[in-house]
Amino acid sequence: MGRKEGWKKTTRHYIRIAFSALLFGVLSAGTFAATRPLFSDFFHNEEQETVKFETGSMPEETEPETETGSETTEEVTEPSEAETTEEVTESPEPETTEEVTEAPETDTAVETVPIEEVVRDEVRNYEYNIEDYKRLNNTLKKVALSADYALTEVRSRVTDTDLFGEHVKSGSSASGVIIARTSGEILILTTDSVLKDAGDIEVVFYGGRTYSASVKAVDETDGIAVVTVPLSTITFRDSQVIKNIEIGDSSMLQRGDMILAVGAPAGAYGSSTVGSVASVSYDEIQVDGYFKDMIADVDIDPKYGSFVINTAGELVGWLDSDESDAEGYHRIKGISDYIDEIETISNGTRYPYLGIRAQELTSDITDEITEADFPKEGLYIQSCVKNSPAYNAGIQNGDVLVKLNDEEIKSISDYETALRKLTGEEQAVITIIRQNGSGYQEADFSVTVAGR
Numbered sequence: 365m366g367r368k369e370g371w372k373k374t375t376r377h378y379i380r381i382a383f384s385a386l387l388f389g390v391l392s393a394g395t396f397a398a399t400r401p402l403f404s405d406f407f408h409n410e411e412q413e414t415v416k417f418e419t420g421s422m423p424e425e426t427e428p429e430t431e432t433g434s435e436t437t438e439e440v441t442e443p444s445e446a447e448t449t450e451e452v453t454e455s456p457e458p459e460t461t462e463e464v465t466e467a468p469e470t471d472t473a474v475e476t477v478p479i480e481e482v483v484r485d486e487v488r489n490y491e492y493n494i495e496d497y498k499r500l501n502n503t504l505k506k507v508a509l510s511a512d513y514a515l516t517e518v519r520s521r522v523t524d525t526d527l528f529g530e531h532v533k534s535g536s537s538a539s540g541v542i543i544a545r546t547s548g549e550i551l552i553l554t555t556d557s558v559l560k561d562a563g564d565i566e567v568v569f570y571g572g573r574t575y576s577a578s579v580k581a582v583d584e585t586d587g588i589a590v591v592t593v594p595l596s597t598i599t600f601r602d603s604q605v606i607k608n609i610e611i612g613d614s615s616m617l618q619r620g621d622m623i624l625a626v627g628a629p630a631g632a633y634g635s636s637t638v639g640s641v642a643s644v645s646y647d648e649i650q651v652d653g654y655f656k657d658m659i660a661d662v663d664i665d666p667k668y669g670s671f672v673i674n675t676a677g678e679l680v681g682w683l684d685s686d687e688s689d690a691e692g693y694h695r696i697k698g699i700s701d702y703i704d705e706i707e708t709i710s711n712g713t714r715y716p717y718l719g720i721r722a723q724e725l726t727s728d729i730t731d732e733i734t735e736a737d738f739p740k741e742g743l744y745i746q747s748c749v750k751n752s753p754a755y756n757a758g759i760q761n762g763d764v765l766v767k768l769n770d771e772e773i774k775s776i777s778d779y780e781t782a783l784r785k786l787t788g789e790e791q792a793v794i795t796i797i798r799q800n801g802s803g804y805q806e807a808d809f810s811v812t813v814a815g816r
Contacts, residue, residue: 413546415710417611417703504624507677508636511626513570514609515671516540517633518554518577518591522563535563539627539669540591541679542608544710549592550606551710555669556582556589567593568633569606581709585651585717585816586702590709612678614698617658619644623696624673625683631665639663642693647776649721651749652783654776658696672696704784705816714815716786718794719752720745722765724775738804739797741774742766757811759794766806767795788815 518540540554552567559565565577575597580590595603617623619641626636639662648657664670664683672681684695699706705715722743743765748755759765765773768782769792786792790813797804 413548415544415546415551415707417544417707417710504622504638504675507673507675508624508626510677511609511624511636511671511673512634513605513607514542515570515627515634516542516552516554517568518552518558519566519568520558520560520563521566536560537668539633539671540567541627541671542606543590543611543679543706545595545608548595550595550598550608551580552577552591552593553706554589554591556584556587559589559591565591567591569602571602571605573599573602580712581714583705583709583715583816586697586705588702588706588709590706609673610676610678611699611703612674612676612680614658614680614696614700615656617641617644617656617674617680617696617698622675623660623662623680624675625660625662625664625670626673627670628668629662629664629670629683631667633668637662637664641696649723649746651752652718652720653701653780655701656698658698660694660696661692662694663692664694666694704780714788716783716788716790717752717814717816718754718783718792718811719749719814720754720759720765721747721749722776722779725764739764739766742797743773743776743779745796753811753814754794757794757809759796759809759811760798763796763798764804765794765796767793769793786813788813 516539517537519537520535522535536558538555538558540552542550543553544551559579559582565579566574567577568574575593577591577593580592582589598606621641623639623641624636625639627633629635629637639660641658642661643657643659645657647654658681660672660683662683666683670683671679672683674680679699681696681698684697708715720743722745725740725742725744745759745761745763745765747761748759765779767773768779769785771778771782773779773782792811792813794809794811796807796809798807
């Protein structure tokens with residue numbers, strides 16, 4: 365009897381231990397989940413994580429929401445492939461060989477129908493039906509919806525007092541897109557116009573959740589800015605929903621390519637529309653470099669800003685609200701032309717700025733100048749931005765830039781590489797060739813580098 369009571373007592377003892385361990389584990393997990401946001405900043409490494417962008421990082425086989433698009437392509441091209449195969453293989457190979465041997469003149473008839481032309485004609489003549497259109501539209505809709513998780517509204521809020529002493533909030537807002545997510549913050553690309561009110565910055569993420577933000581850096585020359593939201597202030601649930609967008613390669617865009625405008629193209633946040641690239645021109649002169657000039661055939665309301673994504677859902681640029689060629693046409697600022705600036709301001713510093721508009725020396729320029737001492741390589745300066753560092757240093761139109769801090773400059777690429785090595789407030793030396801009387805002479809100018 366005593367042994368039986370002892371066994372029961374021992375059993376109850378171990379059950380109590382097991383229950384206590386389970387209860388302790390549940391309480392520990394709950395306590396950790398509740399206090400994690402409070403202590404994340406304390407344990408977080410204070411060293412800032414460097415942001416680095418890579419364009420076109422999304423592999424083709426893992427592109428989101430393209431399965432339907434692939435099916436569409438197969439279904440659209442299947443009839444043409446089948447018909448092409450029948451047409452090409454109508455004449456058996458032995459008969460073709462016989463005709464070539466016995467009647468050489470038939471060679472010409474066979475060779476004048478390349479397979480590429482046959483396929484092109486069949487695709488051109490294929491009659492698309494309503495189901496084809498529905499599949500294409502469904503694919504584009506999925507691409508646009510997938511970008512919603514990376515799109516934001518950036519607000520600048522200024523608190524004023526009205527006639528009755530009541531606090532009234534005013535300000536402006538613009539579209540933003542999440543371009544990076546580090547271990548400590550979320551970085552959003554937006555326009556600098558929303559920051560001109562000098563008010564408190566807040567960001568509205570997907571789902572309508574609003575968080576306080578701060579300005580990382582601004583590029584006033586290109587009209588862009590990066591704002592940041594500390595990851596520690598965002599709830600775990602919200603952090604699982606929002607995501608950064610993949611960066612694409614805008615240099616791959618060609619005339620006729622389909623694009624999607626997302627953000628606020630309809631004048632309302634969360635809207636989207638479809639358009640195409642209407643025009644492309646290369647090596648257009650801009651301040652301190654060249655860029656690829658693209659015009660989009662897309663109808664938008666430029667009030668709040670719109671970003672451009674390709675059919676793979678990658679960010680390839682944004683629509684310039686300040687430059688519209690005609691109704692329904694807007695200029696695209698390609699992400700690849702500005703990726704260095706965006707990367708720089710994402711890390712909290714301003715991109716170096718000299719304010720020079722120049723073009724590489726070509727035979728059209730050098731052939732008109734007969735003087736032997738005129739340089740054959742360098743950058744022909746068309747103009748300097750008023751009150752820019754180069755302008756204030758005395759650089760003039762018609763000068764030929766040949767060196768920047770003793771680095772030879774023979775092309776725009778050389779100039780951009782040398783420029784990236786500079787920092788704001790640094791003293792740099794620009795060497796130019798300038799006409800002096802009947803000849804040309806070299807001269808050095810000291811320039812105080814500014815930030816864009």
